[in-house]
Amino acid sequence: MTYPSFLWLIALPLVTAPLVYLAGRLGKRIGQRVLAQGAAIASLLAAWMPFILASVELRIYGPHSFAAEAISLRLDGMGLLLAGLSLGLGTLVVLFSGSYMANEAGEEKYYAMLVAMIGVMIGLGCTGDLFNLWIWFEAMAVSSYLLVAFYRDQPASLEAGIKYLVQSAAGSVLVLLGIGLVLSQTGTLDLMEILTIAETSPLMLAAGALFLIGFGVKTALVPLHTWLPDAHAQAPSGISAMLSGVVIEAGMIAMLRSLLALTGVESLWGPLLMGFGALNMLAGNLLAFGQKQVKRMLAYSSLVHIGYMLVGLGITFYAGESGGAQGGLFHMLNHGLMKGMAFLAAGTLLYALHLSLGDHKPLLIADLAGAAKRYPIAALTLSLAVLGLGGLPPLAGFMSKWQIFVAGFETHNAWIGALVAFAALNSVFSLAYYAPLVNAVYRLEPSESVLSGKPLSGLMKVPLIVLGLATVAIGIWPALLDWLTVPAGATVLVGLGG
Numbered sequence: 001m002t003y004p005s006f007l008w009l010i011a012l013p014l015v016t017a018p019l020v021y022l023a024g025r026l027g028k029r030i031g032q033r034v035l036a037q038g039a040a041i042a043s044l045l046a047a048w049m050p051f052i053l054a055s056v057e058l059r060i061y062g063p064h065s066f067a068a069e070a071i072s073l074r075l076d077g078m079g080l081l082l083a084g085l086s087l088g089l090g091t092l093v094v095l096f097s098g099s100y101m102a103n104e105a106g107e108e109k110y111y112a113m114l115v116a117m118i119g120v121m122i123g124l125g126c127t128g129d130l131f132n133l134w135i136w137f138e139a140m141a142v143s144s145y146l147l148v149a150f151y152r153d154q155p156a157s158l159e160a161g162i163k164y165l166v167q168s169a170a171g172s173v174l175v176l177l178g179i180g181l182v183l184s185q186t187g188t189l190d191l192m193e194i195l196t197i198a199e200t201s202p203l204m205l206a207a208g209a210l211f212l213i214g215f216g217v218k219t220a221l222v223p224l225h226t227w228l229p230d231a232h233a234q235a236p237s238g239i240s241a242m243l244s245g246v247v248i249e250a251g252m253i254a255m256l257r258s259l260l261a262l263t264g265v266e267s268l269w270g271p272l273l274m275g276f277g278a279l280n281m282l283a284g285n286l287l288a289f290g291q292k293q294v295k296r297m298l299a300y301s302s303l304v305h306i307g308y309m310l311v312g313l314g315i316t317f318y319a320g321e322s323g324g325a326q327g328g329l330f331h332m333l334n335h336g337l338m339k340g341m342a343f344l345a346a347g348t349l350l351y352a353l354h355l356s357l358g359d360h361k362p363l364l365i366a367d368l369a370g371a372a373k374r375y376p377i378a379a380l381t382l383s384l385a386v387l388g389l390g391g392l393p394p395l396a397g398f399m400s401k402w403q404i405f406v407a408g409f410e411t412h413n414a415w416i417g418a419l420v421a422f423a424a425l426n427s428v429f430s431l432a433y434y435a436p437l438v439n440a441v442y443r444l445e446p447s448e449s450v451l452s453g454k455p456l457s458g459l460m461k462v463p464l465i466v467l468g469l470a471t472v473a474i475g476i477w478p479a480l481l482d483w484l485t486v487p488a489g490a491t492v493l494v495g496l497g498g
Helices: 005-030 034-061 077-100 107-125 130-148 155-186 191-197 202-219 228-234 237-261 269-288 294-319 322-353 376-389 396-409 414-443 448-452 458-476 478-495
Strands: 064-068 071-075
Touching: 005 034, 005 071, 005 077, 005 107, 034 064, 034 071, 034 077, 034 107, 034 478, 071 077, 071 130, 077 107, 077 237, 077 322, 077 458, 077 478, 107 130, 107 237, 130 155, 130 191, 130 202, 130 237, 155 191, 155 202, 155 228, 155 237, 191 237, 202 237, 202 269, 228 237, 228 294, 237 294, 237 322, 237 478, 269 294, 269 414, 294 322, 294 396, 294 414, 294 478, 322 376, 322 396, 322 448, 322 458, 322 478, 376 396, 376 414, 376 458, 396 414, 396 458, 396 478, 458 478
Parallel strands: none
Antiparallel strands: 064 071
């Protein structure tokens, strides 16, 4: 039996995750703690080969499937995009974590769960039926919970993990109820079959609402977002980068999969997505404004960027404008890269100023005063990240927002035009809480924390440099990511019958 490349892409991280744990245990016994990180890097680097092959196969043959008993997998543009984001950011997070997690109890569990979570998210993006979508969704919730609550001796970390798990479990129950309703009405769980046979009925509408709310918890739709600031603030910074850069995006992909299967049932999914997008932008900006803790501010700003993605996707759902979905998914990639860079840059400074001294206090904006003088690379990449998130040209965030805005105006719909103008104003408003961070880093005299901080290892700087260069390069040449964003946008359009 011939197995497609994307099957190996899913399997490699899942199969090697236990080996990463065993390597870490062996490393402790022989005094080589670096073995866990080395095994994790080797696992993810090995997964890049099937990813490259899968992307070539998708380009040549188009979307293709693999089916076995009770398992249905399908590679399309959205699955490839999520796989690329998970694998790319995940590899950099593992590289970053060497110094950050050094000498932490349970370091081998951290790397094993991180590799497993990456494999699970790739599987979620490539699922072909609702039940397996739910299974992958649950596995992602469990693995990410264990990483959010990694500092179990810290009460705030444990509380954040429990809050995250409880809300994720509630969302999962709603999704399972929705799956039951779909099965009772269609007799199948295959997403492609549901798309062709689903008919409008109150029960199918209820199923769609359950999917929107259930997956909306993981996507951090307002008001289902309350787990997000605590989870991001209390998790290790590498996991904060994954939560904001990939996990909430994986939740959105799951939501899109389910709603696309029900597009023949209801035409209101587009307005609902745009409405939630507007609410996320407004609430996220208001909650982020005035925040003193760096990681909480970055967490709340993720709500805003989920809003931009929803607006772009909603435009395509409602008006069939292909640029909306492509722009929304382009922003998904850009947000993953820029927010990942922001959390990793903040993490390097948190490590230098607090964690390396045995202090688990949160990182405040005031702590970063004058940080550019001692930590120029961390300061520069943190500034690039927040300015890119704010939409300043010529950085990546501007290009994806611009694509969404253009798609909205091209619908020639007054309400969508007003929504696009509202989104643009929210982008400008976000600079009101990003600017004080940049000002503190560059214009203020060094704080006591900066003066007494530890030096950074060269390995921690490598992911920052890679992400910083990517943010600038994509802003100048956005076509760099067309091989991911164009097929992903086409997947949405095909699902809508375009």
